[in-house]
Amino acid sequence: MKTEMCEKLGYRLIHIWEDEWDKDKESIKEKLKNIFEDKEFIDYSKPLDRSWYSIFQVQNKNIEILLPEIIERGNYQVENCGYFKLKENK
Numbered sequence: 001m002k003t004e005m006c007e008k009l010g011y012r013l014i015h016i017w018e019d020e021w022d023k024d025k026e027s028i029k030e031k032l033k034n035i036f037e038d039k040e041f042i043d044y045s046k047p048l049d050r051s052w053y054s055i056f057q058v059q060n061k062n063i064e065i066l067l068p069e070i071i072e073r074g075n076y077q078v079e080n081c082g083y084f085k086l087k088e089n090k
Helices: 002-008 017-025 025-036
Strands: 064-065 070-073 074-080 083-086
Touching: 017 025
Parallel strands: none
Antiparallel strands: 064 083, 070 074
8 A cells, every 4th residue: 555655646665675685685775776876677578566666667558457465475474565567469
């Protein structure tokens, strides 16, 4: 809900999971640096995790929104933010 509330207000919210940060800080820092420097590469061939990507980035694309689901993160069950998936033009 936080992600959608932020998007409605015109903000992009990025979620960084603690276990991902602990596992690979340098990769996370690089992703953030690319976002802030407007050098982000978006691979539309695979589903985009809404933890990182925003509706703003796909609003002119033919996309399917995959709803959030409960996932395992370490010893916890959490709700992810959902995914965007590019639909093929027919």
